Amino acid sequence: MVAVAHGSRDPRAAATVAELLDRVRALRPDLPVHAAFLDHAAPAPARVLAALAGDGAGAAVVLPLLLTAAYHSKSDIPGVLAQVRRRHPRLDLRTAATLGPDPLLTAALERRLAEAGVPAGDPGTAVVLVSAGSSDASANATVQTMARRWRARGWRGVVAAYASASRPTPAEAVAALRDAGVPRVAVASYFLAPGYFADKVRRETLAAGAYAVSPVLGAAPEIAELILKRHAEALAHQDSVAV
CATH class of the missing domain: 3.40.50.1400 (Rossmann fold)
Structure with a gap:
């Protein structure tokens, strides 16, 4: 899974994403989880996905760490994935829904x-x-x-x-x-x-x-659970389409 966050110049943002994804890994130790950022922080999604393709990964679920479906999920992420598909056609890319609403x-x-x-x-x-x-x-x-x-x-x-x-x-x-x-x-x-x-x-x-x-949502356990829920939904949706 490649979890794609908005990104920020504020170092607290990347640290919070790291803490959240550590919680996800604790819930699913068998699931490789990678962080990527659309802006202001590294690594970029295309770089992470290219590395996975180079390592021989057959598939990846791209999961937007976004609370609503707006420009980033409707335009930015699809644009990145189109580019990656052209460069790495053998990598099976699956896209999860945004976190919200839920x-x-x-x-x-x-x-x-x-x-x-x-x-x-x-x-x-x-x-x-x-x-x-x-x-x-x-x-x-x-x-x-x-x-x-x-x-x-x-x-x-x-x-x-x-x-x-x-x-x-x-x-x-x-x-x-x-x-x-x-x-x-x-x-x-x-x-x-x-x-x-x-x-x-x-x-x-x-x-x-x-x-x-209130504090930001951050690494709340419900958010980690929701990430895994969206990951499972993406896999189930792709399987149903294939059938």
């Missing part, structure tokens, strides 16, 4: 909120679910759907907000809930790894009146 992500978000002192489903707390945001409207709509479904787990409310490319901003969402009389507003960080956006969201939402901001 109930395991909701469980991981609640774990991180609990670590920040926010009980799961607290009826006195409204949650702002913050993603990076995208110019792809369907990706933002996926986060909105997650927020709507999550509200049914007992929260006073759950609203989506975006760190970039769309509105409301996280600070705007927090301020609107506070202005509406919500006594406690917590921020759920829908980011895989720390970096610029996660730091900015924490700073600005606390200033806007949030009482807690």
Whole structure:
């Protein structure tokens, strides 16, 4: 499996991906797991896949470590795979789905909120679910759907907000809930790894009146489990197509 992350200039991001993939390896010691990054960090996916082809690997599952299906999963990764297929036609490349949406992500978000002192489903707390945001409207709509479904787990409310490319901003969402009389507003960080956006969201939402901001998802056990779930789905899908 080649797990492809977004990549960041912030060294904490690559370290978090490494920790997460170590957790995956602990769950599946028999499964070779390789990390790759689309930007700002090495190695690039094409280099990892070329090395696998050179080592005689017959197949590889490329798994996007992305929380929503947007430009990177719809354009960047397919472009890389098309290039690799041309250069290494004997390497059987299979592509897994992005991590989100999935109930395991909701469980991981609640774990991180609990670590920040926010009980799961607290009826006195409204949650702002913050993603990076995208110019792809369907990706933002996926986060909105997650927020709507999550509200049914007992929260006073759950609203989506975006760190970039769309509105409301996280600070705007927090301020609107506070202005509406919500006594406690917590921020759920829908980011895989720390970096610029996660730091900015924490700073600005606390200033806007949030009482807690969860850590990034990182190496939560639910995320490791979800990676293996997506890997199994990719293999099962390819097998069903072959049949």
